[in-house]
Amino acid sequence: GYSVLVLGKPIEYRNPGVVFAGDTTLRELIALIKLSRVFVGNDSGPLHISGAVGTPSVGIFGPTHPSLGYAPDSPNSRIIGAELPCRPCTLYGKGRCRLGSRLCMTLIEPDEVADAVEELAGFENTEPVEPNNASPRKPAVFLDRDGTIIADAHFLDDPAKIELLPGVAEAIKTLNDAKIPVVITTNQSGVARGYFDIETVETIHGRLREILAERGAKIDAIYFCPHHPEGEIAEYRRDCDCRKPKPGMAMKAASEFGLDLNSSFIVGDKKSDIEFARNIGARAILVRTGKGAQTERELRDIEPDAVFDSLPGAAKYIVEKWKKQ
Template structure:
C-alpha cells in the first residue's frame, strides 16, 4: 500500500449535478455551476475523482439498474466538454424496505455505511486518511467519517438543510462551502501547502 494516494470522493446528486428526486432520465441531468471546473482542478492535480452515490430508486422500482450507467455516461459527456473526468463510479442500488428480494439487502455499500469508499480504496490503491468526501447530506459526511476521510459539506442540494442539523463541531468536517468549486479549491490548496511544508 506504499503507493497509496488520497482521492476526492464525491456524492453525485445535489453535489455535482442538480438535485432531482430519484433522477431517472439522462436528459434531465444538469451540472451545478462550477462542478466541472472543480473536477477538472482535481484532475490537473492528479487526484483520483471517485463518485459514490446511493441510488435507491432502483430498489424502489422507479428505474432499472441499467439506467444508472446511462446517467453516468451522460455525466461523463457533460464533464468531458469542460475538460473534466471521473475516474470511477460506485453506486448502491439497495434499500432495506425494497419490494424486490434482489435489492432488499442490509448492505454495507449504502451510505452512511462506507462500503463504497472501502471498495474504491482497495481497487484503486487509495489512502482513505489522505482523502476527502464531499456531499450535501448527513449520510455523505457519515460515510466519509467512518472511512477515516476528511469531509466537507456543500450547501447545494440538501446542503443548507443538512447544515442546520449539524452540531457546532464535527470532528471530520474540515469545511462548509456554498458549492463544489470553492470546496475543492480549498482542499487542493491546503494539500499543496502541507506538501511544501513536509518537503
Template sequence: MPSKKAIFLDKDGTLIRDVPYNADPAKIELLAGVADGLRQLGTLGYSFFVVTNQAGVAKGYFREEALLGVEKKLQQLLSSSGVVLSGFYYCPHHPEGTVKSYTRICRCRKPMPGMLLQAAATYGISLSDSWMVGDILDDVEAGNRAGCKTVLIDGLRRERKNVLNEHQRPSYIADSFTQAANLIIKSTSHGKV
C-alpha cells in the same frame, strides 16, 4: 501501501442538479462551478469517484441497468469539460425497498463507507489523503467512517444544523462546489486539514 489520492463525490445535489430518483440522462446537468473546480483539483493529482445511493432501484422506480446511461452521461459531461471520472459506484439497496433482491441493509449505502472502501481497495487509494464531498450528512459520515477528510456543501444551511454524532462533523462546510474545491486546494497546498 496505498499512495493514490482521490476525491469521492456524491452525485445528486453535489455534481448535478438534484432531480429525485432520476435515471433519465436527458435531465442530467452539471451544477455551476463543478467542471472548473474538478479541473483545478485534478492538477493536484486527485482521481475522482462518484459514490451515490440509488434507492430508486430498490423502490422499483427504475431498473439497475438504467444507471449505465446515467454514468455514461455524467462521464460525457465531465469529459467534455476536461475532467476524467475514474469510477462510478452506486448502492441500489434500501431496507424499505419493494424489489425483494435489493431490499436489505448493506455496507455500501451511505452513511456506511462501503463504496469508498471498495474503490480504495481496487485503485490503491490512501483514504487519509482523500476527500469525500457531498451535500448531506450521510455523505460526510461515509467519508469520515472511511477515514477521509470531508466537505459538506450546504448552501441552504439546512444540513449543518442536524449533526447528530462525531461521524457527521465535516472537516469543512462550503456554500458551493467552487468554495468546496477552493477549501480542498488550500488545505492540500498548505498541508492542513
C-alpha cells in the same frame, strides 16, 4: 507461531485465538487488520479493508465468484474457491444453496488456506511482502452525486434531465489538474424501490461523464449502491455494506485503485456524507448546494471539517491541503 485474532460479528468460536468478534468499532477493526501480518476472510467488507490498508489477504469464495468484480486484485492476495458449475449462484452469497450441500464451501481444504497464509506471512520466505503494487497509496476526493455535482432531481431516471450545477466541471478539472483522483459515490435506492433499473443508472452515469468531458473534466470512477432495506425489488432489498454512510463503496475504491482513505476527502450535501467520511477516517466537506444548507442548519451531533457554498470552493480548499501534505 503467530497469534490469531478473530474478528467479525458476535458468535461462539471453538478454535483458540484472541476473540474480538463483536467488540470492535469500525475504526478499531480497520486498525487491527492493518496491524495483521495476513488477513483471512470470505467475500465481505473486511476483505476489502485488508486491500485498502495493504495487508496481505486470503479470500475464501464460496457461492460468490471473483469474476463478479468483488475480489482483491494485488500481488499480495490469494483467492481460494472450489470450481463448480453452479458457481456463482448469488451475487452477495446470501441465497439458499440449490444443491442443499454447500459444496462450494465444504470442498475447500483447510490445508489449502494454511498454505496460502504461510506463503503470504513469510513462514517459508522471510522477505516481507510489499503492499499492493509496492507503490505509495494516494488520497482521493469522493464526491456525492445528487445535490453536489448535479441538481437533485429526486430519483433521477432520465439522462436528459441531468443538470450540472454551476462551476462543477471547472472544479473537477481543478482536481484533475492537481492529479487528485476523483471518485463519485452515490446511493441510488431507486433501483431497490423499483423506480428504475441498474442499466438506467449506468446510462445516466455514462451521459454525466460525457457532459463533464465536453468541459474538460474527468471522473476516475463511479460507484453506486442500488440497495435499500425496505425496497420493493427483492434482489436489492437488503441492509448492505455499501449504502452510505456505510464504508463499502470507499473500501472497494481503495482496494481497486490503491487509495489512502485516511488522507482522502468526502464532499457532499447530506449528513450521511459527513458520517461516511467519519466511518472511513477521511475529511468531511459539506457544500450548501442541494440539501446542504438545510443540513448545515440541522447538524447537532456531528460536524464537517469545512463548509463551502459549492464544489468550486471545496475543490480549491482540497488542492491547497493536497499541496501541503
